[in-house]
Amino acid sequence: MRKAIEMHESFDARQGSDSELVPSRNILDAVRLEGRAVAALNFYNAETLRAHINAANSLHASIILQTTEATIRYLGMRMAIGMARAASEEIEQPVALHLDHGGHYELAARCIEAGYTSVMIDGSKLSFAENCSLTRRVVELAHPAGVSVEGELGHVAHNDQAGDIARFYTDPKTAHQFVSETGVDALAVAVGTAHGFYKGEVRIDFERLSEIRDSVGTTALVLHGGSGISDELLARAIECGISKINFGTELKNAFTRAVKTSLMASDEIDLRKTFLPAIEAVSEVSASKIRICQRETGTASAPR
Numbered sequence: 001m002r003k004a005i006e007m008h009e010s011f012d013a014r015q016g017s018d019s020e021l022v023p024s025r026n027i028l029d030a031v032r033l034e035g036r037a038v039a040a041l042n043f044y045n046a047e048t049l050r051a052h053i054n055a056a057n058s059l060h061a062s063i064i065l066q067t068t069e070a071t072i073r074y075l076g077m078r079m080a081i082g083m084a085r086a087a088s089e090e091i092e093q094p095v096a097l098h099l100d101h102g103g104h105y106e107l108a109a110r111c112i113e114a115g116y117t118s119v120m121i122d123g124s125k126l127s128f129a130e131n132c133s134l135t136r137r138v139v140e141l142a143h144p145a146g147v148s149v150e151g152e153l154g155h156v157a158h159n160d161q162a163g164d165i166a167r168f169y170t171d172p173k174t175a176h177q178f179v180s181e182t183g184v185d186a187l188a189v190a191v192g193t194a195h196g197f198y199k200g201e202v203r204i205d206f207e208r209l210s211e212i213r214d215s216v217g218t219t220a221l222v223l224h225g226g227s228g229i230s231d232e233l234l235a236r237a238i239e240c241g242i243s244k245i246n247f248g249t250e251l252k253n254a255f256t257r258a259v260k261t262s263l264m265a266s267d268e269i270d271l272r273k274t275f276l277p278a279i280e281a282v283s284e285v286s287a288s289k290i291r292i293c294q295r296e297t298g299t300a301s302a303p304r
Ligand SMILES: [Zn+2]
Pocket: 101, 156, 195, 224, 225, 246
């Protein structure tokens, strides 16, 4: 544990770097102390990013922008980072750029080197010892560079996965050991959510979540698979200690449906006109998720 604390100290000293993007730890600590969460919004192209900028500013909120490896391949690493930096200059509140589900050390290292301010290293399919060691290596590389790290313990399944997902749930006791040994800033937990669209009723194990929260100190807890979960369940998850909620599927869905509708409705070929309703549709979803994370009810001005 001492080693982990030392690493946090050297990390803290590096706050306020040249980049407009901040380490996700800064945002996570702030929302955790306020009993709120931050919306971690995946972006895929300029349109979805524009939607998130508009939503964040309409609610004066910090957000975490994130990309998966597939998006890095699609946009190119430089483009992804350049876009996120430009977005952070437009957004009033602090913004982090996070690698979602980094599957291997080399990818995390490339992102740290290139300008991401936060990376997830997903060793959830490895043994506990292998996951610990991989995650620890990424923390050792990331923290001196002022980059935050998210690990995953237990495994957040995909909705297509057959069988009982409860067998992958995070164990509170090993969660304590994992954060102590790795020094991660954030921990993705498996407590009942899944990736993709939900087929049946979502059941979140809130008792387990509270136990995990009590066992991991100041490490932020992350809920993956936030799309399609009711506002009430998300609010309760935040109450039980979740500080970051990931949203991807619902954003992609809103975008694609709006583009389809707009293409079917006319022969318009000006893609700035075709994509505009999609930007607005995504922005509405982003804003609704940010509002849940802010834990404020009532309506804010519609994002523009
Ligand atoms: Zn995920």
